Amino acid sequence: MERVWQQPCASCSDGGASTPQLVLYNSLVDRKVPFVPAAGPGSKQISWYTCGPTVYDSAHVGHARNYLSFDIVRRVLEDYFGYSCLYVMNVTDVDDKIILRARRNHLLASYAAAATDSQQVFVDSQAALAAAVDKQQSKLAEAEAALAEAQSADCSGGGAEKRREELATCVAQEQLLLSKQEAAAAAAAELGAAAGVQQLLDVAGDALAVQLDQRLGATVTDPAIYRAHAAKYEAEFLEDLSALGCRPPTVLTRVSEYIREIVGYVQQIVDNGMAYAIQGSVYFDTQAFRAGGHTYGKLNPWAVGAAALAGECSDGGEKRHPCDFALWKAAKPGEPFWDSPWGTGRPGWHIECSAMASAVLGAKMDIHTGGEDLRFPHHDNELAQAEAFYHSCGCQQWVNYFLHSGHLGIEGLKMSKSLKNFITIRQALESFSPRQLRLMFVLQPWEKKMNYGEQAKEEMRSKEALLRNFFANVEVVLRTQKVAATGQRWEEEERGLAAELDCAQRRVHEALCDNINTQAAMGALSDLVKAANVYLAKRDGAGGPGPQAFLLRSAAAYVTRILSVFGLAPSPGDCLGFAEAPSTAACGGSEAVLDALTAFRDKARGMAKAKAPAAELLAACQGVPDAQATAAGSSGRAADMLAVFVAFQREVEGLAASGAPAWQLLAACDRVRDDTLVELGIRLEDKPDGSSVWKPEDPAVLRAEQQERQRAAAEARSKKLRSQLDLKTKELDKFEKLAALPSVQEALADKYSQWDPEGGMPTHDKQGAALAGKALDKALKEVEKQRKLRAPLEKKLSEDPACLQTLATEIRMLRAELEGLQGAASTGENGCA
Structure with a gap:
């Protein structure tokens, strides 16, 4: 018998509705378009390049908007749609901003170290702030003039409107910067010459650094200053990404590690006739690029030619055309440099991304991402450079999909380091948990503007x-x-x-x-x-x-x-490997944190046992932050371990600063071992030689051991309390009995009828006869016997008139503590409260 099977069709499965196709908002055309991998419609392999940080300062929530939003997009493509992404991120560690910030920080630190005369610091601050206000007024005037020109131009259309909109935003930003400069100048004037040096530097430091850089910048020649500055903020950025739960890139490229490729890239553009060298610098020739059949300004055509929107530094009048931009910059005093065919120098702002992305991904990539503010000039220049480099291959579209995350606004303006209106990621994570911050971005369209608010x-x-x-x-x-x-x-x-x-x-x-x-x-x-x-x-x-x-x-x-x-x-x-593997499940990638914590605890214990001076303990604590920065983990569990580390370090530091005895420090070390690490599933074992070792363990096992220690300690404490209670009860009973005794005169009233009021001694017997001779001696002995009987109570009362009440209070407290211990033990044994 022939088997019959009828193939389902769209009309019988979903009423004829077509299956949705993935579309993405592509900045190259500013609309949603179907997503098709470069390798073909059926391919699941895609390439992705994202512009990473320029590491000259701490990352802020505006950066989190970009990196978190595209982490979410990446996760959807990988985990929902099943794409495999070759994800490349760059780190810009050679850049004008890094050079300026590192050099100015160095010069300001040197100035602060030598500053002893607050009067001179005040004079310098006033001059620096006045210069900063004047410069910002000029920049605002230029922005306003550019906006006025755009508004009076006889043109309409989307491009013209967008140009006017961006220039208006530029004016608002310059106004904000001017208000900040004026506020700083007013604050410095209010402080006056009598203010402390640090107070003045807190207000005028940035402006002073600019002035110092203009006079002394050329004297800063140590390349380690620039590298150390970039390395610090790169490490901080990667820690921030980890704290936000962002997946790491497949490839991380640094400009300083790709200088050879960048030089070769620039040389190829020169060879292709689309760049020219002048006085050791190389500039991209936008006019030759256009003459070669290419389009310049694909992403933001309305911004081309607007100096206020270009964001380029002054070129000293070397460029052939205002739209040209630097590929290679000739070396200047006070800047790091490398060798090249055109002399010593360093890469321009944009060339790094084109060269590094091409080195890893080649002549075609699926997705390129970055913030909306990078559209022009950075991404437009990237595209031009790549097309010029691959000109002989006929390249007209180096990137298939350009995705730009929307601005994160605060007080109506884009959050920006240059505007000084930013909240760092670490500050934001004091208010939001990483999940809450991510949820905030999940609930916003990734390509739209959004505002940040508490x-x-x-x-x-x-x-x-x-x-x-x-x-x-x-x-x-x-x-x-x-x-x-x-x-x-x-x-x-x-x-x-x-x-x-x-x-x-x-x-x-x-x-x-x-x-x-x-x-x-x-x-x-x-x-x-x-x-x-x-x-x-x-x-x-x-x-x-x-x-x-x-x-x-x-x-x-x-x-x-x-x-x-x-x-x-x-x-x-x-996750990596098997979730139940002890090294993963128990430690959660926090090995470095545990190693650092163990080493610090060993040092603290050793110094406590040796009764080291408090100054040495404090010095040991000062080395901990570097260990923390190194150990900051890549998982939530590592963060928990790091929190334990920080809390313990602060406790040790506090004990050392207060001059606490060694036993208190040793007790703090024991608490970390016996209590804090239990719930984290870590066993800490102290060895005879003073060192210790940590091991992953089932928290249930550690809790059982903890309960046994607590039971034994409670039993020992109960035994001690019972002994103290017995002694004090007997003492109180003894004193209460003595207190209940009649006075000496009352006790001997049946033998003596009269007493000396001053000496308290009997003078007459019961019959009224005066005491003398042996009768008097006998009376004195009887009185002394009575007095010795009462002496312990009288001594106690002389020391503490309320001793009986004190003893009674101590007995009540001992009984209450003993009852509490017995009740806790009973609860533990019965397993119920």
Whole structure:
């Protein structure tokens, strides 16, 4: 018998609806276009280059907007759509900004170290701030003139409007900078010459550094100054990326490591007739480039020719055309340099990305990303350089998809280091958790502008709590619902929730296909969570069937999957090896932190045992921050370990500064070992030679050992308390009995009738006869005996008139502590509170 099978078709599966195709907003055409890999429609291999940081200062939340947003896009492409990305990121460690900042910081530090006369510092500050205000006024006037010219020009259209819009933003930025310079000048004037040197430098330091650089910049010749500056902020940036949960690049390129390739790249452009050398510098020839059949300014054509938008440094009038830009800059005093065919010098601003991306990815790449502010001139110049380099190959499109993240605004302007209106990533992470910060960007279209504000913190916490509560509710069902004992029949409620799950899956897929719209995808997940909560509420009533655990788990698993795609939950793509491997599960990539913590603790213990001076302990603490920076881990667990390290270091530092005895420091070392590290699954063993070793361990095992130590300590304490209680109870009983005794006169009243009021001695016997001779001696002995009996109480009362009350209070406290220990022991034994 012939078997019959009918192939499903679109019309019978989804009513004829077409399958969504992934589209991306491509800045090269400023619209959404279908995404097709360069290797072909069926390929899953794609190449990606992203502009990394210029490491001259701390990264801010505006940078986080760029790197987090594209980390989310990358995760969606990799973990949802299944692409394999060759992801390249550059680090600009040779640049005008780095050179200026490193040199100025060095000169200002030298000035501050030598400054002793606050009057002279005040005079220098006034002059520097006045010069800064004058310069900024000139820059504002230039920006206003450029805007006025653009507004009066007889032209219309999208390009003209965008040009005017960007020039207006430029004016606002220059106005902000001028207001900051004027505020600094006013603050310095208010401080006056009587202010301290550091107070003045805090206000006028930046302006002073500019003045110092103009006079002394050429004297800074040590290349280590520039490299150390860049290395510091590169390390900080990579730590920030790790703290934000961003996946590391496949390839990290540094300008200083690709000088040879950059020189060769520039030479090829010169050989192709699209660059020229003048006085040791090389400039890109935009007019020759256009004559060669290429288009200059593909991304921002309306910005070409606008000096206020070009962002280039002065060239000394060497360029043939105002639009030309430097590929290689001739060496100047006070700058790092390398050899080249045109003499010593260094790369220009843009050439690094073209050369390094070409060195790794070649003549064609799928995706190039960066911030919106890099469109022009940086990315437009990148494209021109690459097309000029590959001119003989007929290259007209080096990048297929240019993606630009929208600006992050604060107070209406782009967050920027140059505007000094930024919040560092580390400052932001004091208000937001990494997940909350990522969630804030997930809930915004990656290519649109957005504003940063502290008010978003509570909103993100609320949204995070909604998801946490959902997962907690599902966990309760999974833990409490026994499948064998409950009905599994689907009713209307189950079919409704299943339909909501199916709808959410379809909506998420459509949203992610539509330019990776994570905002819409999160909306679909939110609706699914609400539907599940409604279902749980309906099934929570008494007498009816309970909720279906399997169905709820499916819904929760899908929500978890999409959250993990966005980096909001742990993702398999972020882990290496087997999750249960001790070195991974127990240590979580925090080995370096644990090594540093152990070494520091060993040193502290050794110094405490040797009773080292407090100054030596404080000196040991000062070496810890470098270890922390080196050990800052690449996972949340490493961050937990680092927090323990920092807390312990601060405790040791505080004890040393207060001159605490050695036993307190040793007790702090014991607490880290016996308490703090237990929940982190780390066993710390002290060796006889004073060193220690850490080992990963099951926290349950460590908790059991901890409980046993606590039980033994409680038992020893109880024994000591009982002994103290017994002694003090007997002492109080003894003194209370003595206190209850009659006075000496009352005790001997049946033998003596009269007493000396001053000496307290008897003078007459019971019959009234005066005492003399042996009778008097006998009376004195009886009085002395009575006095000796009462002497301990009288001595105690002379030392502390309230001794009986004090003893009674101490006994009550001992009993209360003993009862507390016994109650805790009973709770531990019974396993209940």
